[in-house]
Amino acid sequence: xxxxxxxxxxxxxxxxxRFMPLADRRAVExxxxxxxxxxxxxxxxxxxxxxxxxxxxxxxxxAEGDVGEVSKIPLMVRVPWLxxxxxxxxxxxxxxxxxxxxxxxxxxxxxxxxxxxPQAREGxxxxxxxxxxxxxxxxSFHNMRAGGKDFPSGTFDENFEEFISPEQxxxxxxxxxxxEYWRHKDAGNxxxxxxxxxxxxxxxxxxxxxxxxGKTLSDQRIDEVVANCTFSAMKENPATNxxxxxxxxxxxxxxxxxxxKGEVGDWKNWLTDQQSQTLDAIYREKMKDLDxxxxxx
Numbered sequence: 001x002x003x004x005x006x007x008x009x010x011x012x013x014x015x016x017x018r019f020m021p022l023a024d025r026r027a028v029e030x031x032x033x034x035x036x037x038x039x040x041x042x043x044x045x046x047x048x049x050x051x052x053x054x055x056x057x058x059x060x061x062x063a064e065g066d067v068g069e070v071s072k073i074p075l076m077v078r079v080p081w082l083x084x085x086x087x088x089x090x091x092x093x094x095x096x097x098x099x100x101x102x103x104x105x106x107x108x109x110x111x112x113x114x115x116x117x118p119q120a121r122e123g124x125x126x127x128x129x130x131x132x133x134x135x136x137x138x139x140s141f142h143n144m145r146a147g148g149k150d151f152p153s154g155t156f157d158e159n160f161e162e163f164i165s166p167e168q169x170x171x172x173x174x175x176x177x178x179x180e181y182w183r184h185k186d187a188g189n190x191x192x193x194x195x196x197x198x199x200x201x202x203x204x205x206x207x208x209x210x211x212x213x214g215k216t217l218s219d220q221r222i223d224e225v226v227a228n229c230t231f232s233a234m235k236e237n238p239a240t241n242x243x244x245x246x247x248x249x250x251x252x253x254x255x256x257x258x259x260x261k262g263e264v265g266d267w268k269n270w271l272t273d274q275q276s277q278t279l280d281a282i283y284r285e286k287m288k289d290l291d292x293x294x295x296x297x
């Protein structure tokens with residue numbers, strides 16, 4: 001089975017936020033009027049910050065049957081990307097498709113908090129936000145752009161300069177986006193987690209996420225979810241690491257792996273001292289009033 005041709009929307013701006021290809025303008029516009037249900041779950045993260053990992057955990061927590069079998073269903077089917085289009089089926093923007101989808105609806109998003117559906121911001125549904133240290137985000141995002149044929153590419157230095165520009169950064173300026181979610185972390189329908197903490201304690205985070213979602217799992221089910229959510233298991237699974245799926249053959253370049261390393265601190269192999277110091281300075285200025293910290297040294 002070959003993957004359907006994916007219509008590529010050129011980069012565009014919506015309410016001051018720049019979106020890159022694979023996001024769809026129609027979908028982004030429809031989010032504003034999207035009707036949220038009480039049992040909706042939004043998996044939100046800045047690009048390359050643990051979105052896929054969190055999607056996998058959430059979808060397997062909701063799995064009523066064999067977790068291993070559910071894990072084989074493409075992640076984009078289990079937890080579709082809200083601001084994109086249904087390339088595996090109708091070809092319509094996902095807000096439109098999800099209107100008639102059965103509950104519970106699981107969906108991922110890279111939207112800044114202020115662009116989420118208004119009802120979600122008012123407390124309806126559940127929002128799980130995963131944050132990752134900005135230095136590893138930059139490295140991971142660059143490698144994705146270098147390997148995906150549908151993404152605007154560039155050198156690492158070019159992509160770095162774009163990332164630290166509030167006007168040019170895709171999906172918003174990292175410091176603004178993460179700060180906005182952090183300021184809403186105590187909302188009753190919000191769970192804020194960090195990629196680095198998940199690396200330290202995956203099982204504990206599976207339990208934390210399940211509790212947040214009102215799901216009580218047996219020890220055996222927790223172990224099954226954890227086993228299917230390790231980086232090594234997800235990297236070898238074509239349903240989560242789409243570059244392992246034969247349907248994507250010819251759609252990447254440079255031997256691209258969607259799930260590359262999943263490490264903490266790989267930025268040390270990429271950033272110059274000056275680039276690292278630049279990021280530290282922006283962080284000190286933008287996040288000085290927040291008690292949110294990442295290991296950035």
